[in-house]
Amino acid sequence: MSERPRRILHCDMDGFFAAIHRRDEPHLREVPLVVGGDPDGRGVVSTANYAARRYGRHSAMPAATAKRLCPEAVFLRPDLARYRAGSRRLMALLSEFSDRIEPVSLDEAYLELTDRLSSYPSTTAAAEAIRARVRETLGLTVSVGVANSRLVAKLASDWDKPDGLTVVPPKQVPGFLAPLPVRKLPGVGPTTERTLTEASLATVADLRAQGRERLVHLLGRIGGTLHNLAWGRDDCPVGVERARKSLGVETTFAVDQVNLAEMDRILTSLAERVHRGLLTRGLTGRTVTVKARYPDFRTVTRSQTLAEPPAEAEALATVAQQLLRRTEAGQTPVRLLGLTVANLTEAEPAEQLPLFR
Numbered sequence: 001m002s003e004r005p006r007r008i009l010h011c012d013m014d015g016f017f018a019a020i021h022r023r024d025e026p027h028l029r030e031v032p033l034v035v036g037g038d039p040d041g042r043g044v045v046s047t048a049n050y051a052a053r054r055y056g057r058h059s060a061m062p063a064a065t066a067k068r069l070c071p072e073a074v075f076l077r078p079d080l081a082r083y084r085a086g087s088r089r090l091m092a093l094l095s096e097f098s099d100r101i102e103p104v105s106l107d108e109a110y111l112e113l114t115d116r117l118s119s120y121p122s123t124t125a126a127a128e129a130i131r132a133r134v135r136e137t138l139g140l141t142v143s144v145g146v147a148n149s150r151l152v153a154k155l156a157s158d159w160d161k162p163d164g165l166t167v168v169p170p171k172q173v174p175g176f177l178a179p180l181p182v183r184k185l186p187g188v189g190p191t192t193e194r195t196l197t198e199a200s201l202a203t204v205a206d207l208r209a210q211g212r213e214r215l216v217h218l219l220g221r222i223g224g225t226l227h228n229l230a231w232g233r234d235d236c237p238v239g240v241e242r243a244r245k246s247l248g249v250e251t252t253f254a255v256d257q258v259n260l261a262e263m264d265r266i267l268t269s270l271a272e273r274v275h276r277g278l279l280t281r282g283l284t285g286r287t288v289t290v291k292a293r294y295p296d297f298r299t300v301t302r303s304q305t306l307a308e309p310p311a312e313a314e315a316l317a318t319v320a321q322q323l324l325r326r327t328e329a330g331q332t333p334v335r336l337l338g339l340t341v342a343n344l345t346e347a348e349p350a351e352q353l354p355l356f357r
């Protein structure tokens with residue numbers, strides 16, 4: 001029995017936070033707009049609208065840098081409750097197209113249409129209908145990728161942003177993936193990318209030219225996964241989101257760290273990543289945990305539960321740096337540092353927003 005190809009959509013709103021402000025506050029429509037931390041402090045950019053991106057502004061850039069590059073930009077602090085309200089309406093709308101929907105953040109979701117009978121003649125037609133409904137109902141634009149796997153659907157939604165629809169038929173998957181830089185594949189972080197670069201493997205096509213054994217030899221277990229992904233083999237199902245209990249990141253150093261000031265700087269950048277991850281999911285959390293691993297692989301964690309969730313990445317970094325001082329860091333070399341926030345709660349809207357403004 002031949003299996004029907006899977007039909008997966010990845011829907012990703014365009015500059016979601018900035019787009020909501022622009023929609024609701026007409027005076028912001030034509031100006032470069034940056035949503036994020038304090039431009040006079042150490043905050044980072046959450047989203048910039050596409051006017052601001054033309055000036056080179058982008059997510060995760062320090063807000064102070066963004067301000068220097070584009071002093072005329074309007075800087076707004078995130079209004080999480082409002083984004084959550086918008087996200088609820090978005091997910092409700094998407095649920096009308098399939099009950100197999102997996103939200104990955106406030107503004108992004110996978111939909112599986114494989115076994116869904118629908119009134120649309122094709123997956124492409126369903127994707128077009130979603131885009132039209134989002135525009136009419138929410139007054140916002142969404143980019144959609146259509147493919148036979150999550151991997152390719154996600155890469156496709158990113159292909160023609162903003163306001164794009166990219167359909168990759170199964171036969172075109174290998175050609176679509178071939179020229180992409182390796183970092184576009186899930187699981188390829190800065191460390192793996194460096195290893196691949198040193199082995200002169202820059203694109204997905206380069207990965208494919210290697211045998212699976214070579215990639216496993218180079219990268220360990222993830223090498224096998226990357227080999228599959230490079231060929232577009234990804235049968236990961238679209239599932240219903242599990243309630244997230246914590247969000248954390250960690251980094252292993254090429255050289256063991258002994259310098260506390262340097263470790264503080266690393267914790268600051270981990271704090272920015274965690275803070276940003278929470279923000280895109282509309283979450284805040286009160287329990288902060290720092291993990292340190294020593295060269296002999298002993299691993300310790302130090303935690304603190306705060307009365308209020310840290311509002312800024314900077315505040316989170318400060319707590320993390322205090323926790324670091326309760327480890328042996330500074331006396332014993334450290335090979336890995338991690339930062340996790342748990343005790344998560346959803347930021348609730350203060351009031352229900354009207355449908356049209």
Ligand SMILES: [Mg+2]
Pocket residue numbers: 012013014015016107108
């Ligand atoms: Mg988005």
